[in-house]
Amino acid sequence: MSEPQAGKPGFPVGLTIATLIAFAILCGLGAWQVQRLHWKQGVLARIEALKTAPALPLIQVLTAEARVEDLAWTRVSVDCGDVAGPPLPLVYGVRDGDVVWRAQAPCAVLAGPYNMLLADRGVVPALTGQVAPPPRTFDAPRHVVGVLMPIKQLGGDRVEVLKRFPGRQPAPLVLMAESETPAPAGITPAPLPAEISNRHLEYALTWFGLAVTLLFIYAAMLWRRLKP
Template identity: 80%
Template sequence: MSETSAAPRRFPIGLTIATLIAFSILCGLGSWQLQRRHWKEDVLARLEALKTAPAQPLVQVLTADTKPESLAWTRVSVDCGDVGGQPLPLVYGVRDGDVVWRAQSPCAVLAGPYNMILVDRGVVPSLTGQVAPSPRAFDAPRRVVGVLSPIQQLGGDRAKVLERFADRKPAPLVLMAEQETPAPAGITPAPLPAEISNRHLECALTWFGLAVTLLFIYAAMLWRRLRP
């Protein structure tokens, strides 16, 4: 006797699980981009307010009760004491699409539980575009006005540089110099990024759009598989 009906098609459990996992990942990426957007908007607002903010003495800002990470983009002034030792290595960076090298120096100061802070003095214009420049020595900083940045946000080898000062208590911050007195020869202050983009909303919509597209593809495959 011949078969009069086809065997029932089973529900694609494996495909459904894979789709749910991919959908969750895409939605998670979209949510992460929205969180980054809120963070970036806060940074941009603080940078806008920074344009007219007066400099505060570092010893009044960086106290024992203050969390260093809360001082990001705070404008301060400080009179640096001598630390001594060998010149610190230049820091690689990119500015306006060009490879640049930034000068950094230690600054001795008594501020809260710390007795030193790292100063990013700016870009060395003569080294722009070079791949591996030779070391440069500059006069030690004296009076510096600039903005604070948590050292972990800057990346690179800045935190590793602080390991040279085992006998001191360096602050986990970098003072990005806007102005020095006297001004160091051969260095151009560049404390803030030349441009900060905020396209996280576009990225979030892209991830959410991919998640919705995935659902449509899954629904179409499911309909073709289970239709009579």
């Protein structure tokens, strides 16, 4: 009976487990990007349809039964009432690669369980590129046509701004103004991103490609380790 060859390395159990774990993670990331791809395609299709969709009265859309996530990108029109209080701060943003500042204002409404809606009125062009812009005041909004966005998707300090109105029941949405009547001086409506990228297929292929590359590297190492 022959003796095992001295010094011959055994099967790399630890390396195999680590490779399998890394492979599963890479495939999971690729699958997640595929899911994101389908989601982004749906968003882009909805935005495309939005371009020709009529504006619905806010009271018809913003009901007690409506789910916030289902109202994203819905075009509405509303007549804003006055809300007492000091002017709201400008909101920082980036558009076309430039730092911009967006004007926002409270809008008193009666729609479902809510009696206030935060309106994003657009970009203040005179403040583009400024790091610390001076305070600006504008006339209160009156008749606004725009699209609804869940406030949590927009970030910034918008959620904190709502805490300034403890006596109100604000909707968890922001009205991104497309037009106002009368039009406010010094504000340019900018409701939608200038460009919405959709590179999730590229990202998915990258993760899946890394997973395949990992298998080739593992196979090469295993062959070199176990070859006669």
